[in-house]
Amino acid sequence: AQSVTQLDSQVPVFEEAPVELRCNYSSSVSVYLFWYVQYPNQGLQLLLKYLSGSTLVKSINGFEAEFNKSQTSFHLRKPSVHISDTAEYFCAVWSRGRDDKIIFGKGTRLHILP
Amino acid sequence: GAGVSQTPSNKVTEKGKYVELRCDPISGHTALYWYRQSLGQGPEFLIYFQGTGAADDSGLPNDRFFAVRPEGSVSTLKIQRTERGDSAVYLCASSLTAYTEAFFGQGTRLTVV
Numbered sequence: 001a002q003s004v005t006q007l008d009s010q011v012p013v014f015e016e017a018p019v020e021l022r023c024n025y026s027s028s029v030s031v032y033l034f035w036y037v038q039y040p041n042q043g044l045q046l047l048l049k050y051l052s053g054s055t056l057v058k059s060i061n062g063f064e065a066e067f068n069k070s071q072t073s074f075h076l077r078k079p080s081v082h083i084s085d086t087a088e089y090f091c092a093v094w095s096r097g098r099d100d101k102i103i104f105g106k107g108t109r110l111h112i113l114p
Numbered sequence: 115g116a117g118v119s120q121t122p123s124n125k126v127t128e129k130g131k132y133v134e135l136r137c138d139p140i141s142g143h144t145a146l147y148w149y150r151q152s153l154g155q156g157p158e159f160l161i162y163f164q165g166t167g168a169a170d171d172s173g174l175p176n177d178r179f180f181a182v183r184p185e186g187s188v189s190t191l192k193i194q195r196t197e198r199g200d201s202a203v204y205l206c207a208s209s210l211t212a213y214t215e216a217f218f219g220q221g222t223r224l225t226v227v
Binding site for chain 2: 004006009032036042043044045046049090094096101102103104105106107
C-alpha cells in the first residue's frame with residue numbers, strides 16, 4: 001500500500017532564510033506526487049506537482065520540489081521564505097494504476113519567525 | 115461554478131443525530147473525492163466516485179457513513195447516529211478525470227456535541 005511520511009510536524013525558520021520540508025513516500029509502482037498548501041482558515045490549494053518529465057518542479061511563488069526515485073523522496077524547498085509563507089504543507093502521492101485516490105502525509109506547519 | 119462548493123460550511127449537531135454534507139464539484143469533473151481532516155492531521159481518504167458509482171469506498175470508517183452521487187455531479191455524505199469522534203473537517207475534491215489535478219472545496223466543519 002502507498003503511504004507518505006512527512007518527517008517534521010513543525011518547522012520554524014527565520015524570514016528570508018532557506019527552508020526544506022521533507023517528504024518520503026512508499027509505493028511499489030510509479031507515482032504522481034504533489035505538495036498542497038493550507039493557509040490559515042483556508043482550504044487546500046495545489047502548490048506543485050510531479051507527473052512525469054523533469055524531476056525538478058517549481059511553483060509560481062518560489063517553491064520547488066525534486067522527485068528522487070532512488071530515495072523515494074519529494075522534498076519541498078524555498079531559498080528565502082516570507083512571512084506570507086506561513087501555512088501547513090501537505091505532501092501527497094497517487095500511485096498510477098494501483099489506487100484511485102491521493103494519500104496525504106500528516107502535514108508540516110511552517111512557522112516564519114520575524 | 116468556479117470551484118468546488120461545500121455546504122454547510124459549519125454544522126453543529128447533537129450526538130446520535132443524522133447529518134448530510136453536500137458537495138458541488140466543478141462542472142464537468144467526473145471524479146469526486148471525500149476526505150476527512152482531524153485537528154493536526156492530514157486529510158484522510160473516505161470515498162472516491164467516478165461518475166455515479168463509488169469506485170473506492172475503502173476509507174469509510176464504518177457503516178454509519180454513506181455517500182451518494184446519483185446524477186454524477188453533486189454528492190452527499192451522510193452520517194447516521196453521529197458520535198463525538200466524527201467531529202472533523204470534511205473535505206470534498208473533484209478532478210476532470212482520475213489521475214488529474216484534484217481541486218478541493220473549503221470543507222464542512224462538523225462538530226458533534
